[in-house]
Amino acid sequence: MLDLLIANVHTPQHKGPVDVAVADGKIAEVAPRIEAASHRTIDGAGRLLIPPFVDAHFHLDSVLTRVPNSSGTLREGIDNWALYKQQKLTVEDVYRRASQYCEHAFSMGIQAIRSHVDVCDPQLRGARALTQLKRDLADRIDIQLVAFPQDGYYSAPQVREQLLSALDMGVDVVGAIPHNEPMYRQGSESLHELLLIAQERDLLVDVHCDESDDPNSRHVETLAALTAQLGLQGRVTASHITATAVMDPYYVSRKLIPMLAAAGLHVICNPLINVHLGGHFTHPKHRAMAPLKDLLAAGVNVACAQDCNEDPWYPLGNADMFEVARMGAHVGHMMGLEALHTMFDTVTVNPARIMRLSGYGLTAGCRANMVLLRATSVVEALRTSATRELIIRDGAVRGGAAVPPSGNRL
Ligand code: FE2
Secondary structure, eight states: OBSEEEEEEBOSSOSSOEEEEEETTEEEEEESOOOOOBSOEEEOTTOEEEOOEEEEEEOTTTTTOOOOOSSOOHHHHHHHHHHHHHHTOOHHHHHHHHHHHHHHHHHTTEEEEEEEEEOOSTTOHHHHHHHHHHHHTTTTOEEEEEEEOTTOTTSSTTHHHHHHHHHHHTOOEEEEOGGGSSSHHHHHHHHHHHHHHHHHHTOOEEEEEOOSSOTTOOHHHHHHHHHHHTTOTTSEEEEEOGGGGTSOHHIIIIIIHHHHHHTTOEEEEOHHHHHHHSOTTOSSOOOOSOOHHHHHHTTOOEEEOOBOSSBTTBSOOOSOHHHHHHHHHHHTTOOSHHHHHHHHHTTTHHHHHHHTOTTOSSSTTSBOOEEEESOSSHHHHHHHTOOEEEEEETTEEEEOTTSOTTOOOO
């Protein structure tokens, strides 16, 4: 006896409509017609069933702080965040804002978030709040945390110890920000030290890398070289790398992108934030996003992510991964039919690979985490930011527009 049968749905990967059978919190079978008895059957009416969205680059410690940024620059954002940390940040404050956002994100179909957490705070207030939140929300969202030295790994002598304490506390991934170190040389040194920590502790790495309009900011080259030298292929992510948009095209196409591909580096673009924060100081204005199309063509695993939501860097955001993918499609010239499907992958399967989510997907044996959309195709869903009708987590219907407040079934 099945626990749940979702009949007559389209999915991003199957040619025609299928039925999806769920038992013990897992997908038992996906087939054109499943006759088995089930405790509950939902008529999908030909709508699109997808695996949940994965947001692989976010900042839960600063979310919903609603700090204004009048210049719209990365620098003012970092400065305003430093002031907020000094004056207002508490463990309770981080927990309250982050949990409020996660509840909303869950209703928008997101079930996994990789969040950076600032470890330049001697009291590690963000890390304390978010490691607790990670445990408390485990039945709804898989939260993965990155120890992120926002002000620079060498900004203060105690940052190394704070970063290690955060990892001891349950923060999962090693972060870095080489372009924000006091000297260029220290950017390279920080990468070396931090990759060694990751190697020693067998952890993944996610670097805020070359988030800048400076064509000479080439830390991603160092990151790729060190990743290969230390045998960390497939474990390291370069986030942002917006400087690649203004680097010499010969260097990017002939040296850098092949290097990233050979090192198995993952790349995360944050289209909304990249376009907003980048391009302030160049004329003519450039697109301020990494060459997503070229990276994908070279075989690099690329994800798109939200990064910020109503915080010192970005006043908008709605946990809508369709909005993220749409901006990526516009900026990255990804409007062909196949390209739009690829953009959908950049907010689902590609970031799931980056986060190494186990049992992710819509095949037998995967966790029964799914979202039913009010659309019949990926392109329609992407175009309309389709309503999330049903949110299913580990085989149970946990929300969605089709679930009345009483919790009754569809
Ligand atoms: Fe970020």
